Amino acid sequence: MEMTNLLIWLLPVPPLLAFFIIVLFANRSNKASWMIGVGAAALSFLGSMVVFFQAVGAEHLGEHPFGSRLDWLPLNGAHFQIGLMVDPLSAIAIFFVAITVFMIFIYSVGYHNWGQPKGDDDIPGLPPHGATVVEHGHEHVVPSIEPMFARFFAFIGLFAFGMFTLVLADNLLLLFIGWEIMGLCSYLLIGFWYGKPSARAAMIKAFITTRVGDVFMLLGIALLYTSTGTLSFRAILFDEQVLQALASTDSGFFGLSVAGLTGILLFIGTIGKSAQFPLHVWLPDAMEGPTPVSAMIHAAAMVSAGVYMVIRMFPLMAAGMEHGHLTPPMYAMALIGSVTALFAATIALAQNDVKRVLAYSTISQLGYMVAALGIGAYVAATFHLVTHAFFKALLFLGSGSVIHGMEHGVLHTGDHHVDPQNMYNMGGLKDKMPRTFWTFLIGGFALSGFPVVTAGFWSKDEILADAWAHSQFVFWVLAIAAFLTAFYTMRQITLTFLGKPRTKEAEHAHETNLWMTGPLMVLAVLAIGFGWVGIPESFPGLGNYSNNWLHHFLGHGLPEWLYTEALEFSWFPLIASLVVALGGLGLGYAVYKDVPSAEEDPLKKVLGGFHTWLENKYYFDEAYDFLFIQPAKWFSEKVVFQLMDRKLIDGFLHLVARVTYWLGGIFRNYFDIPVVNRLIGDTLGGAVPQWFGKQLRKVQTGAIQTYMILAMVVAFGGLFVFMITMR
Template identity: 40%
Template sequence: MGWFLQNAWLIPLLPLIGFVVITLTPIQRNRNASAWLATLLMVGATIIALGTTVEVAGGVKIAADGAVAAHTEEGHAIEPAADKGAGHGFEWRDPNIVRTIRWAPAGGDVSFTMGYIIDPAVAAMLVMVTITATCIHLFSVGYMAHDPRQARFFSFISLFTAAMLAMVMASNLLLFFMAWEIMGLCSYLLIGFWYDKNYADPNQITPRQAAIKAFITTRIGDVLFMIGLAWLWTEAGTLELGTGPGQVFNPALLERLAATTTGIGISAATGIALLIFSGTIGKSAQFPLHVWLPDAMEGPTPVSALIHAATMVSAGVFLTARTFPIFQVGDALPVVATIGAFTALFAALIAVGQFDIKRILAYSTLSQLGFMVAALGIGGWVAAMFHLLTHAFFKALLFLGSGSVIHGMEATVGHDSNTAQDIRNMGGLRRFMPVTFLAYMAGFLALVGFPGFAGFWSKDEILADAFRANTLVWGVLSLASLLTAFYMTRQIMVVFFGTFRGHHPRQQPYAFVSHDDHRHEAHDPHESPWTMTAPLVILALFAVFAGVVNLPFDGFHHLADFFGQEAGKLNLLVMGISGAIAIGGIVLGWLVYRNAFVSSAEEADPLERMMPGVFTVLNRKFYVDELYAATVGAAAAVLTRIWTWLDEQVIDRVVIETGRFTRFLGQVNFILDDALLNDGADLMATGTQVAGDRTRRTTTGKVQDYVALAFAGAVVLGVLYLYLVR
């Protein structure tokens, strides 16, 4: 008992070993060996994560001296003000194990530590991340089988997963931030994995451009997050997680942060919380930093699943959930709820007008993340974490399912992503890909919140909390739920029903530029290999049954009890409305799209025919990218030109003239050194030598010579005396 908790450090270490081995050893030359090594190491991490969670659920608690003790249900409640719309409240529970080592001194007796902490929230996240990441690894074995850089791909996703796991387990916010930044680097590398891919359409973003866009956009939130950590360190002198002395959630410290007023009229707790939440806005792609996530679809589809499900975007929500006590004592929660609710509706509207199968799911992810953020904003901590966990499974399923669809479509239309991912070129795929279809339907029903599926229970709990705490937020989220059911039904109807249109795909305005631009028009789409369908089946089971861990009935609040938090209450009215919204959205989508694209992929979208202006706005994503290009992008271009002028006309000239002046001084110095120091010294030496030689010649040893010299000297002295002295 306690072995898994004591060895939980192996969970991030195993995928990290995969990264090191694949990157630095000859195994990288064998693509299959690299793929299976990374996958098997993830299986090992999953087993340890499951064992760790079982021990946490069993009440195992490891003391600092290694003694195994019974878990105590002690918690530390942070009481928010009554007018902040808190949900059921939140209590920081004492962890089951904390293991740290002294890492770096920080002045005086203070030092940064490095270590891990396991509590119920961490255990739940570990299970979710490892299971979904393992399924994504296995799917990638088949999906990336023919890619010449397959080993490089598995190296990157192994490091990505290791960073996410390390972030979840981090015992302090500094280590949390370090792992957070490693994920940012990995996302850059993975989104731009096909960096040599180009398009003839100059307006279409390429993978390398998408990678840069994601990296720069998320850095905005990360910088603000880092400033928040620096401010918290200044106030607290620590970044250690916990409620004890010298830890950031210490009640006395939180009370002081809430009472400290800044120069702009907000408390220190509010300022720190807003800066930390900026990290969430960037990583979880909330408005206005949402623009990077849809373009991240330029990476391989398993990357999309990894970013949108197990890692990256989930990290942002987890950050706010992990630092929730700071939010409770400040006034940042209304801002969190507003941004989350707005993003949920805004992204759902955009998804209605998209045609790329992956981008529809990307905007769906933005919307669902908005649900989680809004739940945290109204105090529904358990509801947010519940939806975070269930969403990871069914959204990973949907993205991997879209990858299976794309893989099947490429047999007919070739590897042009514009064609293979356009839902207008699909249709009737349920006949060609039955396993993918059934699994995708499970993910679809879970996402739209169809009664009985995982997404219904987790989304309903968010809506129930919102109905009780903030009616406006509930209304916005309910409308977003209706749109979710509508646009996902649109996707299902166009992709899997009707007639197959891939043999005569929609003509693209630009030719695709690629070294692998081939088409197989004689072939129908085909089902994917078992390495791709097996993960779909596993994730489909979670999409169906994962919701049972936290049913809203007495005695079935297993997840809330596991977290040690107060469970949500059953609200039959909200549950009925939620079910009606899901079914209504499905029916509406069926009515609009049941006869869509019947004869040709060139047909206009039914919604476009009904509301062409509105549909264009949605298809162009409310022109946010164009707005940013016209404002931030234009300002950056102007600043770039100014900087270029300063660099060329000022800095370069200063450097050049400084170089010339330095060269002149060097020439002067050379002249002085050569003419005076070197030649002068040589001349003195030569003169001394000549004088000595001449003097030596006067020493002849002859008396008559000495007498002659003495006489000459006497004559000279006499002359000097007569003419000078007298």
Template identity: 35%
Template sequence: MTDTATRLVVLVPAVAALLGLLLARRADVRVPRAVAITTSAAGIVVALLEVLGVHGSSGGGTLSTVPALAAGELRIPLQLQATTATATIALVVAVVGWAVQVFAGWYLRDDDRYGVFAATVSLFTAGMLLTVQSADLVLTLVGWEVMGWCSYLLIGHWSRKESAGRAALKAFLVTRLADVGFVLGVVILAAGAGSTAYRQVLQSWASTGCDDAGACAAPNGGLLNAAMVLLVIGVLGKSGMVPFHDWLPDAMEGPTPASALIHAATMVAAGTFVLAQLFDVLAAADGARWLLAVSTAVTMVYAAVLAFGQSDLKRLLAYSTLSQVALMLSALAVAPADEGPGAGVLHLYSHAFFKALLFLAIGWLSVTVGGTAAATMRGGLRGHLFIRPAMFVGLLSLAGVPPLVGFVSKEHVLAAAEAGTGDGAARAWLVLLAGLLTVVLTAAYCMRAWLVLDDLSAAEIQRHDTDSASLGVRTVVMVLAFLTVVGGLVVFTPLLDVGGRIGWLVAVLSILLIVGAGLAVRSVAQGEDAAARVVGQRMPAFDAGLGVDRLYVSLVAQPVLALARLVVFLDREVVDAYVRGAATAARLGGTGGQRVHRSEVAASGLAWVVAGVVAVALAGVALW
């Protein structure tokens, strides 16, 4: 039963995507909407069956998909796995996928391309579930690439807008550039292990042991570091970490359901789970962990600062995603080898619930007030029976207020960083200090967002019609809010191996939250946006990412464009010159022959033919 459920977890959304494409052009959107919502709900049921099937199992079971492949000495088993961790994260992805499909059915009800969007969401979900359930690097790579392609389609769904097309292209190019590293890392790991199966890769490359100082030895240390550095580069690109971060805020040009899907539990979080699966190998690659630690520490602080100064609340959530994904990845960079990746995976689980809740709630509210700009949404929560408590719970969880799920996972991440400082690891101190600073900044921008949305001094407070959204949308928001409140209880179950570390950081975290909230409140005059008070005239620079986009154009886009022009020149003027030369010679020969052989047979022409025959005969006799 477990094996069947594991296969169906990936197969159900894949079949839904195919059916959705076949039905996408129907004038009546009710059929593709029913298919999308029904299949996503079926995905939850199948994922729940998988969780129940593997519950309590001590090891990871693998199962086949299609016949294994052999490429010389390399074995490619193409297997899936069913463990408590993979089943739990698959259930989380299925829940978020269902929530997005229900919300999209209402949010895009008048969109003439809704059917294509719903099918793409299903395919995106299938790609993420394949990445989660994969026990093989090749299958992981397939799921990884499917998500990249679907993200381009979802971000650019409103392609009639120039800004949406540009954002989609930027996301595609930046992530594809980083994916080169991911592919090369996979190739090195697979070649060294002689197999693409995770189990063989871990056995071949994992450390042979650690000494008392915490230093771990591994076979082929230099090559292992190179492979994992390349793999980490791919993860940094897909997750939007510095220096690959600028595409993710621009991805807000896509519809809100697409933002919720990409930001909550799919593409940007996929790298966390991939590295968690390879944690034993990552723990032996000190260079790769340093790269991961530095990038995530810079990203979590930088993105939190930018989030506070955004004039658009949807982009505020986008920058908060950068900061929170950096936090979950940082746990993998500093967690002691014997503790494992549980803290990072827990924050992935946690972030999925409260970030999906926030994006869908802000999307619902934007329909009511007519936009996502802070000025437009000021006081917009007043009178909303469903959105107001949902947004309140989501922001509290994002800020890490106990006992919500965001607090539980953040505490475990910071505790993992604190544990890593025991042997004096500098990168653990870097992550710990950056994480504590991020806690303050996160509390500040969450408080700022709430004060804007719930502003009592707004000029006009209207009682909005809470029934404007469908029953399904209201159900989705309430389910996500409930999971955000009680989701932290997962640490008391065997579903995620996160340990039970509760230490001094709980008190420090609470104090920092109070400090951060106090800073936000003190900066606000009656009816004034905290960002306008603190950031002031620099807000457009914050909206532009402090000039990073222009930096991309100068350092990346223009050099790549110049290189592309050089390649085109070499292709046309050098490589094609041989082809054109052969064509010219053939054309000249044909023209000459045409002039010699006229359409009418002349006596001189016949004479030349006879002379040629005689010459050939004489040559044959002479050479016999």
């Protein structure tokens, strides 16, 4: 027990150390960098597994979680304590985080072309362009190593540290610290190839968009702290009296209780971080980063963190829930989650970039989890979070492998105008890249919820079953989204891997090395196997062999008043999920099995003008540009610059000038010329001021010491007068 508590503190440390070691010492050596990075991930992985299995074996983990706390920030009279904690939820979370992070680290070694020669004219800040090597007397182009190889491992090390901190935190403040570290790292990594203007734009967009959510989240944290005096999860979420008090105090905002307002503010943080509607716009652009980063952001860390946070805060969100009556934050989650799930799935239908399809599917799946949590399906949401992390990491890494294979083809033909990410340039990669194909297929089927064998089926089925029991609206929206998911997944697989190669590059695509395919295979095993821990006991046939371990394990991590038994089995949602999964997959294959080019996409004919909307993502970027950016520009140009600066401030100055000028004119005409010049005469009138000016001008020497002497004279003169008068 003592050992475990200590080990928990050590889990986040290796990636952080790796970051510092690489940044400070190892950055000159690519080899040392990746060995330190991957070694750190391996250490964290091993430690996490030890902690996880101890947590699984522990009795009553929900009531007595592992962990310890330290005095941190001295506040008046007491200390703000921080600590790490492993309860069932964080145990599950470190399980998937550690595995996916470790796999992504290994994959990155291959993805950044470790072992390849230096590029001919690669420059830091741009992706590698390939190197010419001479072999057997004739030259050919091979992929070249990433110019900023070491930097990459430093950044993702820090990223992993942020995620470990976040999932192990036992209070909101520490969670928020991990949250912001990841925000910074995603900024750095999305803009990793900062030579590309699009990457620069994407990094800023991601940072600013998530910041919008973070501000509200920070407000929520502050509100929670002022109303309870603590931020510890145990002290807030597991104390029924505190929750009751929060739920019954009026916050003064729209009739919400304090618990409701806090819940909604925290949820806005999740909207930003987990890219929910309407702050989803940053996530697809985040594809500008290298593919392991996309996997990191979309599966292992960043967006999972947002969902993890609301799952963690679920008792607060649900505080004041009367029997079956949803609380305002839950309403918000159910609504936004289901809308996001459907809306992102429709956009994914019309994307041609292999990574963009996955990006929108991530948004859609996150919407699933949020919606599930909104209707109170705590276990189902967590289950889907984990399975999604596995299969989405698998899909992203797989797509990276595909892109790499395609780049191989591009280097072979030398035609750099071919976009290696466009699915319409692919086709027939099944035979060229068999390992990638089979693992991608498993991931894709898990995403679409292919019945019984894949993990995605079990988690999605559980969400749908819960939705059927609690909210018809959510159920139908999610069911349609699931159908679309299966459809666009099969479209992607068909366009990418099946059929005939559409370009020369695809013909020359090449399977990637074991650094990349190895992690794919491990993740593929998990994308299938992890579903088995959550098979409902009441499932016909299979249920007899299952004890629904996940439900009991996770469910007991909740406070008693929230724990619900697993749902009774009902046929309708099962049939629905079978129909949408198989129907979507079948239809997707049938429609796309021999589509030659993007122009002849059959969806275009069916959807007509709507397809253009989808292709342009409902014009959200344009709308935001119109709604926020243009007004801001207009405001600064017209109001601040032209009105305030030019008209008001300058106008005032000009007015002063004019009045002075006018006064000067009056003086000149009615005093100077008739009185002074007549009476005193030009010589005296001119010479006296000139003499004074000449004398005074000496004071303004520009030399600092003169001014100091003058200041001192005034100061001591003042002191002198003061002393005299005080006497």
